[in-house]
Every structure is written in C-alpha cells, then in structure tokens.
Amino acid sequence: xxxxxxxxxxxxxxxxxxxxxxxxxxxxxxxxxxxxxxxxxxxxxxxxxxxxxxxxxxxxxxxxxxxxxxxxxxxxxxxxxxxxxxxxxxxxxxxxxxxxxxxxxxxxxxxxxxxxxxxxxxxxxxxxxxxxxxxxxxxxxxxxxxxxxxxxxxxxxxxxxxxxxxxxxxxxxxxxxxxxxxxxxxxxxxxxxxxxxxxxxxxxxxxxxxxxxxxxxxxxxxxxxxxxxxxxxxxxxxxxxxxxxxxxxxxxxxxxxxxxxxxxxxxxxxxxxxxxxxxxxxxxxxxxxxxxxxxxxxxxxxxxxxxxxxxxxxxxxxxxxxxxxxxxxxxxxxxxxxxxxxxxxxxxxxxxxxxxxxxxxxxxxxxxxxxxxxxxxxxxxxxxxxxxxxxxxxxxxxxxxxxxxxxxxxxxxxxxxxxxxxxxxxxxxxxxxxxxxxxx
Numbered sequence: 001x002x003x004x005x006x007x008x009x010x011x012x013x014x015x016x017x018x019x020x021x022x023x024x025x026x027x028x029x030x031x032x033x034x035x036x037x038x039x040x041x042x043x044x045x046x047x048x049x050x051x052x053x054x055x056x057x058x059x060x061x062x063x064x065x066x067x068x069x070x071x072x073x074x075x076x077x078x079x080x081x082x083x084x085x086x087x088x089x090x091x092x093x094x095x096x097x098x099x100x101x102x103x104x105x106x107x108x109x110x111x112x113x114x115x116x117x118x119x120x121x122x123x124x125x126x127x128x129x130x131x132x133x134x135x136x137x138x139x140x141x142x143x144x145x146x147x148x149x150x151x152x153x154x155x156x157x158x159x160x161x162x163x164x165x166x167x168x169x170x171x172x173x174x175x176x177x178x179x180x181x182x183x184x185x186x187x188x189x190x191x192x193x194x195x196x197x198x199x200x201x202x203x204x205x206x207x208x209x210x211x212x213x214x215x216x217x218x219x220x221x222x223x224x225x226x227x228x229x230x231x232x233x234x235x236x237x238x239x240x241x242x243x244x245x246x247x248x249x250x251x252x253x254x255x256x257x258x259x260x261x262x263x264x265x266x267x268x269x270x271x272x273x274x275x276x277x278x279x280x281x282x283x284x285x286x287x288x289x290x291x292x293x294x295x296x297x298x299x300x301x302x303x304x305x306x307x308x309x310x311x312x313x314x315x316x317x318x319x320x321x322x323x324x325x326x327x328x329x330x331x332x333x334x335x336x337x338x339x340x341x342x343x344x345x346x347x348x349x350x351x352x353x354x355x356x357x358x359x360x361x362x363x364x365x366x367x368x369x370x371x372x373x374x375x376x377x378x379x380x381x382x383x384x385x386x387x388x389x390x391x392x393x394x395x396x397x398x399x400x401x402x403x404x405x406x407x408x409x410x411x412x413x414x415x416x417x418x419x420x421x422x423x424x425x426x427x428x429x430x431x432x433x434x435x436x437x438x439x440x
Contacts, residue, residue, distance in 0.1 A: 003028065003048050004048050004049075004051060004052040004055070005055075006051050006052065006054070006055040007055075008055055008058040008059065009021055009051055009054050009055045009058065021051070024047055024050065024051055024129070025047075025051075027047050027127075027128050027129060028047040028048055028051075030128065031044045031046070031047060031123075031128065032044060038123060038124055039124075040123075040124065041124060041125045041145075041148055041151075042093070042096075042125070042126065042127065042143075042144060042145050042148065043092065043093040044093075045092075045093040046093040046094060046097075046127045046143060047093075047127060047128075047129065048093065049085075049091040049092065049093030049094045050091075050093070050094050050097070050127070050129075050143065052090070052091050053065070053085055053087070053091050053094060056087070056090075064085055064086050064087055065083055065084070065085060065086070065097070066083075066084050066085075066086050067082060067083065067084075069082055070082065071098055071146055071149065072149065073149055073150055073153040073164070074150065075206075076164060076206045076207070077168060077170070077206060077207045077208045078101075078164070078165075078166050078167045078168045078170045078205065078206055078207070078208050079100060079101055079164030079165060079166065079167055079206065080098055080099070080100050080101075080149060080164070080167065081098065081099040081100075081101070081167050082098055083096075083097045083098055083099060084096060084097065085097060094143065095145075096144070096145040096146050097127075097142075097143045097144075098143070098144050098145070098146065098149065099140060099141065099142055099143070100126075100140075100141040100144065100149070100152065100164065101136065101138040101139075101140060101141075101164060101165035101166065101167050101173065102118070102138055102139040102140070102141060102156070102162060102163075102164060102165055103138065103139075103162065103163045103164060103165040103173050103198070104133065104137060104138055104139055104165070104173065104175065106175075106176055106190075106191040106194050106195055107176060107177065107178035107179065107181055107182075107190070107191050108133060108178070109178070109181075114160070117159075117160055118130075118139065118156075118160065118162070121152065121155055121156070121160075122141050122144075122152075125144060125148045125151055125152050125155075126141055126142075126143055126144035126148065126152070127142060127143030127144065129142040129143055130142065135231075135333075136165070136172065136173070137165075137172075137173055137175035137217075137226075138165040138166075138173050139165075164206070165205075166205045166206070166213075168208040168213075169208045169209070169210045169211060169212050169213060169376075170204055170205060170206070170207065170208035170209070170210055170213070170214070171201050171204040171205045171210070171214050171215075171216070172205075172213050172214065172215045172216075173198075173205070174194045174197055174198050174215075174216040174217070174218070175194065175216075175217055175218070175226050176190040176191055176193070176194035176217070176218035176219075176220075176226060177190050177218065177219055177220050177225040177226050178190070178191070178220075178225075179191050179218075179220040180220070183220055183221070184314075184318070185220065185221040185223065185238075185307070185310065185318070185319055186220030186221060186238060187220060187221055187238030187239055187240055187319055187323035187324065187325065188220065188238050188323060188324060188325055188351035188352075189351075190218040190219070190220045190236075190238070192353070193218055193236065193351055193355060193358075194216070194218045196353065196354075196355055197216060197355065197358075197359075197362075200355075200359065204366075209370075210366075210369075210370060211369065211370065211373035211374065211375060211376065211377055212373070212375070212376045212377060212378055213233075213378070214233045214234070214366075214369075214378075214379065215231065215232045215233050215234070216232060216233075216234050216236070217231060217232035217234075217235055217236070218236045219235070219236065219237045219238060220238040221237075221238040221239070221307060221319065222237060222238070222239060222305045222306060222307045223307050223311070224237065228328075228331075228342070229328055229331060229341060229342045230331050230341055230342070231331055231332075231333070232331050232342065233329060233330065233331065233332070233378060233379045233380065234327070234328075234329050234361075234362060234365070234379075235327070235328040235329065235331060235342045236325045236326075236327060236351065236358070237325055237326045237327075237328065238319075238323065238324075238325050238326075238351075239305050239319075239323070239324065239325060239326045239348065240305070240319045240320035240321070240322055240323045240324070241320065241322050241324070241348050242300075242320035242321055242322040243298070243300045243320055244298055244300060244303065244309075244310070244317055244318070244319065244320055245317065245318040245319070245320060245321070246296055246298070246316065246317055247315070247316050247317075248295050248296065248316075250313070250315045250316035251276075251295070251296045251313065251316045252294070253315075253316075254274055254276065254313050254315075254316055255274065255276050257273055257274060259313075259315055259316075260274075261274050261279065261312050261313060262311065262312055263311075263314050276291070276296075277291075279312060280308070280309050280312050280313065283308055284306075284308065284309065285304060285306055285308075286302045286303065286304055287302075288300070288301075288302035288303050289309060296316075305319075324348050324349050324350045324351055325348075325349055325351045326344060326346065326347055326348060326349075327344075327345050327346035327349055327358070327361060328342030328343060328344050328345060329342055329343060329345050329365065329379060329380075329383070329391070330342055330343050330378075330379050330380030330383045330384075331380060332378045332379075332380045332381070335376075335378070336376060336377065336378070336381060337380075337381045337384065340380040340381075340384070342380075343380075343383065343388060345361070345391065345392075345395065345397065346361065346397065347400070349361075361395055361397075364394055364395045364396065365379065365391070365394070365395060367394065368382075368390075368391070368394040369382055372386065
C-alpha cells in the first residue's frame with residue numbers, strides 16, 4: 001500500500017527541533033523494507049495509518065481514537081490501555097492500537113541485550129513504536145492488536161523475566177533515581193526501597209481497586225532526579241538531619257580556582273573567576289552561610305537542604321552523616337483540580353529494611369483515601385477537600401509546633417484544646433511561653 005499523503009503532519013518536521021514525525025516515518029520505512037524478513041503479526045501499514053489518523057484529526061479538528069473498554073491479560077486488571085480507531089475502514093492498520101506499560105528496571109539500568117529483545121518482540125507483535133520513560137516512567141509499547149496481548153505477555157514473563165507496569169485506578173509503577181549505585185549524594189538506597197515496595201504491593205499494582213491512580217517516587221536526595229515532589233502521591237526524598245560536612249581546604253581550592261565549580265560541568269567555557277559570595281552565599285535561600293576568618297560557616301538549623309551549595313562545590317560539601325528521607329504526599333498533574341506540589345508529612349524517617357515505618361504511613365493513607373475519596377479524586381485533592389489536619393489524624397502523626405503561629409489561628413494545622421497543657425494561651429505572655437514549651 002502506498003504511503004499516505006500527510007501535508008499537515010509533515011509541517012511538524014519543518015521546525016528546528018527533533019520531530020516524532022521523522023521517527024515514525026523512519027519506522028514505517030523499516031517495516032516496509034523488512035530487512036530481517038520478519039513475519040509481522042500486525043499490518044505493515046500500522047505506522048502509515050497512524051500518521052493518517054493524525055492528519056485526519058488535524059483537518060477535522062476532532063480526535064479519532066476511542067477507548068476500547070476493558071482489554072488486558074488474564075489475571076491483571078492493569079498494564080494494558082485499550083485503544084481503537086473510530087475509522088477502522090479508512091485506517092485498518094490501527095483498527096486496534098492498544099498500549100502496554102512495562103515495569104521499568106530500578107534506576108533505569110539496561111543491558112543492550114535486553115533492549116534488543118524487547119525491541120524485537122515489539123517489532124514482531126506490535127507497531128515497533130516505543131516511548132521509553134515518558135511522564136509515566138514505564139517503558140511504553142504503543143500499538144498492538146487484542147489477539148497479540150497474551151502472546152506478548154507470555155514472552156515477557158517467561159523469556160524476558162519482565163512484568164507489566166500499572167495503569168488505571170491502581171498503584172502505578174514505582175520509580176526511583178539510581179541512588180547509591182552511582183550517586184555520592186544519595187541519602188538512602190532508592191533502588192532497594194523501590195524494589196521492595198513494588199513486590200510488597202503487587203496486588204495494588206495489578207488489580208485496580210483505588211479511587212484513582214497512586215504513584216510512589218523515590219528521590220535519593222533533594223536534587224529530585226525523578227521529580228517526586230512534583231509528580232508523586234507519595235514522595236520519598238532523601239535528606240539528612242545533622243550538619244553538612246565541610247572540607248575547608250577544598251573550599252579554599254574552589255575560591256582560588258584550583259577546582260572548577262559545578263563539578264566541571266561548564267568546562268571549556270570562560271565564566272570568569274569563581275566568586276563564592278556571588279555564586280553560593282548570596283544564592284542561599286535562607287542566608288544560612290557566611291565566610292568567617294577564611295572559613296565557610298553554616299547555620300545548619302536554618303538550612304533547608306536545597307543542595308545548591310553542594311552542587312556548586314561537590315568536593316567541599318557533602319550531605320550529613322545521619323541520613324534518611326522526608327515523606328511528602330499529594331502531588332499531581334492538572335486533571336480535576338489543577339496541579340499540586342507535595343505537602344510535607346514526615347520531616348525525617350530512616351529508610352531501612354524492612355521499611356515497616358514507611359509501609360505503616362502508606363497503608364494508613366490508603367485506608368483513608370479509599371474510604372473517603374470520590375471517583376477519580378487523587379490523594380492531593382482529598383487532602384485539599386478534607387484538610388491536612390485530617391491526614392495527620394489518620395496517619396497518627398503529630399503536627400509540629402513550628403508549623404503554626406498559635407492554636408486554631410492557622411487553618412492548615414491546629415491543636416485541640418485537650419492537647420495543650422493548661423488550655424489555650426490567653427495573653428501575649430502566655431502565648432510566648434506556649435511557643436517556648438512546644439519548640440523542638
């Protein structure tokens with residue numbers, strides 16, 4: 001079959017940036033030339049028809065995809081997203097175009113042999129189009145027919161030792177940064193934590209029973225390489241609770257130009273001499289750093305662990321030795337109620353096997369969310385609707401005195417009267433005394 005004319009889609013190749021259209025056309029050529037004499041299990045014209053559907057949508061300003069209802073593999077309620085084209089006679093190659101989500105390896109470590117095998121499998125039984133680690137985190141297989149789903153799943157599980165990821169109203173595929181395997185700043189073993197919780201909650205991953213999606217993401221340090229704080233219903237972000245470690249000789253080496261700042265990331269570009277006042281001290285969000293008698297001083301009580309100084313002078317500064325993680329919850333993209341960032345729930349927790357403390361927090365949250373949430377309501381939206389105080393109550397966690405100005409004055413967190421020794425403060429002096437007694 002001759003390739004379709006797609007003048008509007010072709011315009012997407014005319015800009016200065018790489019285009020997915022160019023990639024699709026390359027895949028189309030690959031399928032038509034069939035250099036390996038592959039007996040494709042879905043039509044060779046699948047990619048051409050995909051471009052044709054997109055062209056039709058641009059012309060008619062109407063989406064020509066419909067959800068396919070419930071399709072999947074036996075025993076799993078998630079992992080497959082059904083898609084059908086509403087113009088099957090016009091575009092037979094994409095009459096079925098189901099997506100499969102594949103559980104990515106922790107830290108996204110691959111062997112070339114593994115990558116070749118999943119590409120060969122998808123060329124044979126799918127469209128050959130993959131989206132590797134988009135916004136979901138999974139490996140995404142884009143486009144296959146219903147009768148191929150079980151065949152693909154059997155090959156993945158029996159030959160590749162590979163599971164499907166999450167889709168639908170369930171626990172989505174947990175993801176993590178590469179953590180201690182390569183990063184000197186990791187404050188806990190992100191890969192092990194992600195691995196253990198993925199296995200712990202297999203039922204929640206494969207058999208949707210939640211009000212809506214729920215995501216775990218594990219960042220090893222506040223740099224946030226998997227953006228947990230912006231994208232996860234439960235974010236585990238590595239941190240420390242003692243003092244930043246300082247090598248004063250290395251600080252002087254940075255000041256003297258002996259060590260390039262930013263780990264040498266700007267090597268080859270002349271940014272002028274390093275200015276610690278301008279590039280580190282003045283950029284500290286809490287102004288907790290200063291130079292005194294030729295030494296770098298840090299007021300660690302004021303430090304917010306933003307990582308800026310450590311990133312600029314990695315050979316002079318390191319995270320503290322007492323490491324763990326901050327637990328935050330409620331982040332989401334703008335679906336029902338707009339985008340939300342995570343809210344801090346547990347300032348510090350040791351993240352160590354068997355992860356019982358973390359599991360207790362997770363399961364208490366789930367008990368509340370599954371009981372109280374509306375259909376398609378994310379955790380962050382329930383928190384906004386019922387209040388953060390309710391979240392503290394269901395998790396059994398206590399509010400920190402530093403989070404409020406005075407009892408019941410702040411609508412975000414407050415104390416009940418029986419929680420305050422001696423009752424409410426009645427004047428300014430009593431209020432000052434109350435604050436002193438509740439400082440930590």
